[in-house]
Amino acid sequence: MRERIPLDFIHIGLHRTGSTFLQKKIFSDVGDVKILQFNDQKTLRNEFDDLILIPPPFFDEGPVFQRIHAGFVENEYRGLSAEGLSGMNQGYFSGSQLAFICERLGTLFEPKKILIVVRSHRSYLISNYIADIRHGSTLEFLSWITRREENRELGFCKFAPLVKLYMDAFGSSRVKVIPFETMVTDDAIEQFLKDFGYSSKVSERLWSTPENRSHSNVVGLNILLNKFMKTKLNSGSTVGLYDDLSVYNFSRNHLIPFVSRLLMSIGSKANAQFHCDSALLDMFVKDTQELSDITQIDFTELGYPFK
Structure with missing residues (x-):
């Protein structure tokens, strides 16, 4: 058995918690340090x-692990960041992948830190819904929630089990949890990078510029268009850049953002309204309490369900 690869950190990138922003704007600009992430890289x-x-x-772990090990050694990567490490949740997800992903990372790597960014359950649900619309779903919000409940898929909104999993595997002291809501305002990410001696050249303006906008003001239009074109979801695509979906790519990357900006430029502030009833949010009260206990972070002022 080959030795584990030493890394500064592994970022378990939960979907809709600023992972794209961190990868494209922060982790790609930390001096000479190389962080493997898959937003604009095809390596491995x-x-x-x-x-x-x-x-x-x-x-068959043998050849896969061998190629990953060789790639990290050859490219001298010091970190890893990927949304897929938290499982694939667009369109389907029950958390079934989490345990074996964690085990495989533990077999391959010896990280100094595991970074996990969490988010208020309400905004996390809504943001994941809008992401599903962008990927091709045609469901209204309440129907989407119902479908997720029927398929036992709302577990992706519970953060404490994920954090516990990595604490058990790598040690509590190695797991760094940062709330999405204070990631920038409290300089948490900057301090996280400074602890490794990274020199970030990121400007203050960049910290306040979102990378992956939700376009919540055009959800209705997005749903309508999805009914008449081949999309990521209805074509069965789950990974990759889906180069064969030219109409969908144009709609997602150009038309929808353009209409969203146009509406904002003419003064329209009408965003879609999403109602999360108290019974739904009550499902996550225990998760907030457990997360607070194991991280020693006070979530009461950050919009997390709490009693």
């Missing part, structure tokens, strides 16, 4: 798709 993409998606009975 296939290998990590295998690591994330193939369940244990069918996973």
Whole structure:
């Protein structure tokens, strides 16, 4: 068995918690340090798709681990950041991937820190819904919630089990949890990078510029368009850049953002309204309490369900 690869950190990038922003604007600009992330890099993409998606009975770890090990050594990567490490949640997700992903990361790497960014359950649900619309869903919000409940998929909104999993695997002192709501305002990410001696040249303006806008003011238009075109979801695409979906790509990357900006420029502030009833949010009260206990972070003022 080869030795584990030493890393400064692994970022378990939960969807809709600023992962794209961190990867494209922060982790890609930390001096000479190389952080492997898959927003604009194809190195080892296939290998990590295998690591994330193939369940244990069918996973041949030998050749996959060998290529990952060789790639990290050759490129001298000091960190890893990927949304897929928290599982694939667009359109389907029950958390079934989390345990074997964690185990495989522990077999391959020896990180100094595990970084996990969490988010208020209400805004996390809404943001994931809008992301599903961008990927091709045609469901209204309440129907989307109902479908997720029927499929036992709302577990992706519970953060404490994920944090506990990595604390058990790597040690509590190695797991760094940062709330999305204070990630920038409290300089938490900057301090996290400084602890490794990284020199970030990121401007103050960049910290306040979102990378992956939700375009919540055009959700209705997005749903309508999805009904008449081939999308990521209805074509069965789950990973990759889906180059064969030219109309969808144009709508997602150009038309929807343009209409959203146009509405904002003429003074329209009408965003879609999403109602999360108290019964739904009550599902996550225990998660907030457990998360607060294991991280020693006070979530009461950050919009997390709490009693």
